[in-house]
Amino acid sequence: MxxxxxxxxxxxxxxxxxxxxxxxxxxxxxxxxxxxxxxxxxxxxxxxxxxxxxxxxxxxxxxxxxxxxxxxxxxxxxxxxxxxxxxxxxxxxxxxxxxxxxxxxxxxxxxxxxxxxxxxxxxxxxxxxxxxxxxxxxxxxxxxxxxxxxxxxxxxxxxxxxxxxxxxxxxxxxxxxxxxxxxxxxxxxxxxxxxxxxxxxxxxxxxxxxxxxxxxxxxxxxxxxxxxxxFVADFIGESNILNGTMLQDRRVSFIGHDFDCVDEGFGENVPVDVVVRPEDIYFTKDPAKTQFTAVVKSCVFKGVHYEMFVDTDTGNELMIQDYDPYGVGETVQLYIDPDDIQVMKKERVCNTLEGVWNGDYIDFEKPEFSLPTEGLKHDFPKGTKVKVEIPFSSVDLLDDIDGGLTNGEVHFILYKGDHYHLTIRTEDRGYFWVDTQDIWDKGDLVGINIKNKGLKIQPIEDEKA
Amino acid sequence: MRKRSNWSLPYLIFLIIFVVLPLILILVYAVQDGQGGFTLGNITRFFTDKDALSTFAVSIEVALETTILCILIGYPAAWILSRREYNKSAVTIILFIMPMWINALMRTLATAQLFTILGMNLGKGTLLFGMVYDFLPFMIYPIYNVLVKMEKSYIDAAVDLGATPWRAFWKVTFPLSMPGVASGVLMVFMPTVSTFAISEFLTNNKIKLFGTIIQENINSSMWNYGAALSLIMLIIIGITSLFSKDKEQAEGGLV
Structure with a gap:
């Protein structure tokens, strides 16, 4: 058996x-x-x-x-x-x-x-x-x-x-x-x-x-x-999920500071997601240990521990759990153990869509919408299949659901310390990923616009066997 | 401010004039002889009136047969209608219910005409056909209602515990749909006992039902005996409704 x-x-x-x-x-x-x-x-x-x-x-x-x-x-x-x-x-x-x-x-x-x-x-x-x-x-x-x-x-x-x-x-x-x-x-x-x-x-x-x-x-x-x-980090327990850059093996940069970590094999200068659990950020009085400073914004007693939100010296928000409370407005010195920094490969670094260049528009199938080509520097023969890379920050969300190129529903929200990373699901079950400072709620219906900023368009070679 | 309960006054008056008063009149007429004196003779006469007794037996028999036929035809129909996989639109259920919108007398007359055109002998067969045709929707609808509202997870649970779909039906779906069947029985059995028009048109009065005798007595001005027979019928119907009441209350088959 x-x-x-x-x-x-x-x-x-x-x-x-x-x-x-x-x-x-x-x-x-x-x-x-x-x-x-x-x-x-x-x-x-x-x-x-x-x-x-x-x-x-x-x-x-x-x-x-x-x-x-x-x-x-x-x-x-x-x-x-x-x-x-x-x-x-x-x-x-x-x-x-x-x-x-x-x-x-x-x-x-x-x-x-x-x-x-x-x-x-x-x-x-x-x-x-x-x-x-x-x-x-x-x-x-x-x-x-x-x-x-x-x-x-x-x-x-x-x-x-x-x-x-x-x-x-x-x-x-x-x-x-x-x-x-x-x-x-x-x-x-x-x-x-x-x-x-x-x-x-x-x-x-x-x-x-x-x-x-x-x-x-x-x-x-x-x-x-x-x-x-x-997703897993956010779904299981509380966590700080942050954008970072893997500088080299065992060295990662996030919230504007460089940290030692234990992860290897990502390559050099690779964008990554960094997870730090709120109980793994420690307060210290020792200047030698201090990695960064922050100002306490709020402090709430949660039964066993205190839950605090702090603004770091570089303008990121972090959640910290500690047995001792710190006063709101107080400047604190913080450090994170290399062991407690979890580095994850980014699932994606931009929206990658495949469409067909039709002169005035690029037509996409899923999510289904057409992107005007006016102002784009590229030109391709009509009917060319193209791969379009749209940075997260080039997707605009609008209150007016009919005001954009297409629309969708806010499907998943991730707070990344200084901005929100949203997953938007369109009606035909296509997805857009968006970085935004605006606050949206899960389930909000939004119009979607694409800014002509940082778009990368390349023709797709016909599939080779 | 006037009390809310005052609003029910018109209905109360209606009830008194059209329900309570006639019932009292039936009772009064039933225990009077032709001269207005008190007697139980009308009621005892029924029990010695061979003609009336046999008609009564036939009536109950026809009502029972109609009810059983309605269950046998109506239950599977209701079950199929309640299944999404078989019944994709609401149209089918409306087709089944639609006959209820048309006056039963008209439908019966039409059925009789149909049999005449087809050259069929009018008799027990045509009577039962007409009865079932008229009353089937009243059986289907309450059963359908119970089945449609029944949680599907009960059947899942039964199958999960090792029941074949067939056994899951007999051990779970069927017992749980009994309130619907009880409502259906009530709505079919009671009116079939007292009907007379269907037998008149569909058997040319070859088969007399209890309702027919009452109608004949009243028509020939034998008010007291007619009233007594009505009273007896009411009591019998009352007993059937008591019989199925506890079940009906438990789940609320109808509506």
Missing amino acids: TDTIIDIKHLSKSFGDKQVLNDINLYIRRGEFVTLLGPSGCGKTTLLRMIAGFLQPTEGSILMDGKELAGIPPHQRPLNTVFQRYALFPHLDVYDNVAFGLKLKKLPKEEIDKKVRRVLKLVAMSDYEDRDVETLSGGQQQRIAIARAIVNQPKVLLLDEPLAALDLKMRKDMQTELKEMHKKLGITFVYVTHDQEEALTLSDTIVVINQGKIQQIGTPTDIYNEPVNS
Whole structure:
């Protein structure tokens, strides 16, 4: 028997022409607690429903114990699901809900009885056998939903945001219980959530998903300490995400200062993203240690620590968490350990679009819009395919959604210390990335204009074989 | 300021004149002999009136058969209509419901004409056809309503626990749709017991229903016996509605 229980290979899923999951590769080890973590709409529930068998993959395969799952209907798969809103059968009492799967298997009555009682004891609901499920509280219904699934001794238990409907206190308690249950049962848990804290608490392995793609797979510590890109860094915990330049191996420049770091192999003078966790910026009185100074702008007590925002001497904003408060207006001296600087390759340094030069306009297909060529220094024969590079700062966002060349929705916002880096999604699911000083909210509809500044246009050679 | 409850006054008056008063009149007429004296004779007469008793039995039989046929045809129809994958537009449901917009008498007359044109013998078969045709929407609609509102995750959960789609239907969907069926039964069974027009037109009065006898008695000025028969029918209908009431309240099948 191999160590891998579920092996997902090149899995993609589209609904119509909308791609929800894109080339997912993932293996899950036997007995592991794996969490699929991502913002709503990232495709994590779709992935879970494909493992359960409610959805069929568009491409790729899911293997369980080496066997292809496609074509096996959900009722024959050796796994069970805990549904988001529990989906307990309202016409059955607690006992019959839990016994549902066993009765379908036509087990002898005494055996069913024994198993149901045992599992009800496990979830601490022994005295509720005859209760109507609708009279139970949210937490109790949750327990019954878990009992109903695990009583069938599945090889894998799928949990679809099982704690989302509970209040905070209840959620914390259930987290502990789930963790214990997982230990006791030894079943593989595949857990879907959008709550990063829940994922960090529960999981052996976290799979961060965004926009249908796996961003990072790793242990909670890995994911927290070494996020691979700015999305993961921003989504997991609090962080300062900053534009920087890798000067050489182990030397990076950001917020206008040069720092020692531990990263290598990026090359020289390469633009990078730098992540510094707010608890990793230290105050010092020692001038020898001081790397830069800043003025405290705000200081808020958060229970265990104080959360402060400071303006650095070079005009960047940083978030700092510390056990000791510093007064607003106070000038402080700060340093960062080389170990605590996480350098990440930039996913992109500009918007790169491919279009067709049509004389007066360049026509783009996705996102679909036409860019006037007036004022551009280039000239190409009509019909030339061109690659256009648009700097982040050359994209203008307008309040008037019809005032620009095209429009879109603010999809993702990243604060980078002195400006915002926005992801704008157009209606046809194309993307623009924009650097701006203006404050927009997620979900805002904006007009998009392209400034004729710093655009790079090159013809694309016909594809060579 | 006047109390809000005053607003209900017109309705109260309407109810008294058109519902309560007629009911009292039925009761009063039912326990009177022709001269205006008190008697239970009209009611006891029914239990010895072989003709009336057998008609009553036929009525119940026809009503039961109609109801069962309506369930057998209406349930699958409602189920298909409630599925997105089979029923992509709202047009189909409107087509099913549309007959409800047209007066039942007109539809019955048209059906009778159709049978005559086709040269078919009018009898039990045509009667049941007419009944089912008239009352089917009343069965489909409440069942459809319950099915459409039912959370799909129940079926997912059943399948996830190892039920084939067929067993998931019988173990989950069907029991959960019972309030809709109960509403449908109520709306089909009760009016079919008391109908007389359908049997008159679709069997040429070959088959008499309970409603027919009441109508005949009243038409021939036997007010007291007619009233007594009406009372008996009311009680029977009342019993059926009590029977299905608890279920209906639980989920609210109709509307």
